[in-house]
Amino acid sequence: MSPAKSPAASQRSYHHGDLRRAVLTAALEVIAADGPSALSLRDLARRAGVSHAAPAHHFKDRAGLLTAIAAEGYGLLAQALADARDLREAGVRYVRFAREHPAHFEVMFTPGLLRGDDLELATARALAADALRTAVSAVDPGDRGQDAGLAGVAAWSLAHGFATLLLGRNLDTAVGDRDPEEVFHTLAGMLFHSAGPHGRQD
Known part of the structure; x- marks a missing residue:
């Protein structure tokens, strides 16, 4: 017994x-x-x-749980984007984050599931946004124009759209056997250039 x-x-x-x-x-x-x-x-x-x-x-409830997941996800994303050398690397890291944390990624961008006034969530979102702004600041001014905010939206849209399509298996044919991160790096290079100490760099 x-x-x-x-x-x-x-x-x-x-x-x-x-x-x-x-x-x-x-x-x-x-x-x-x-x-x-x-x-x-x-x-x-x-x-x-x-x-x-x-x-x-x-x-407390289901919304509280999902909000905690989203806050954790934004914190992980901020860590992933930290110290990226340029915007393309930040985009590659964004795509990698989505592939490695698909459940976080889905919840983070479904605001109807979350408590919008949660302090932990707001803080984590701000950290991730700051990391993205830092990456945008490395873009050649000729590519981002006068509005760095819109450049950030463009960069985020590219990375987020690619990641979302990738997770939904909508890019299986286009990507094929290639590394999705390398494919994204090439796509980002078509639109953005990094500004180095001696001017434009590809």
């Missing part, structure tokens, strides 16, 4: 070591497989092996 669990053991089981991380990981797996609409806090609790009320303790 197995010994009965002590109150301390039950408490450890409830807290699951790092319950928040366990629930986030389970949620990301569900989203990657079936999309955000498949999320259920009760199902995630079952997957994490904890009480059905435990996820609500950390996230």
Whole structure:
């Protein structure tokens, strides 16, 4: 006969070591497989092996969980873009991020699922935006014109559109057996040039 669990053991089981991380990981797996609409806090609790009320303790509800995923995603994106040498490298890193974190990527850009007033989310978004602006500042002024803000939108649109089409398998024929990141680097080079210390660089 197995010994009965002590109150301390039950408490450890409830807290699951790092319950928040366990629930986030389970949620990301569900989203990657079936999309955000498949999320259920009760199902995630079952997957994490904890009480059905435990996820609500950390996230309150489904929107809170998705907002936490989006905030984490923007933080990871900011880290990915940091110290990129130029705009093309930043774009390649953006595409790589989307490929490596498809569940984060999907949730981050579905604002209807998120709490728009969440401070953690707003801070993480700002960090990612700052990283993109830094990359835009390295573009040759002749390519970005007088409006660096619009240049940033153009660069983001190119990287985001490519990543979204890629994840949706809409570029399978166009990309073929080539490395998608190399393909994007070539596309970005058609539109943007980096400004080095001696002028334009390809």
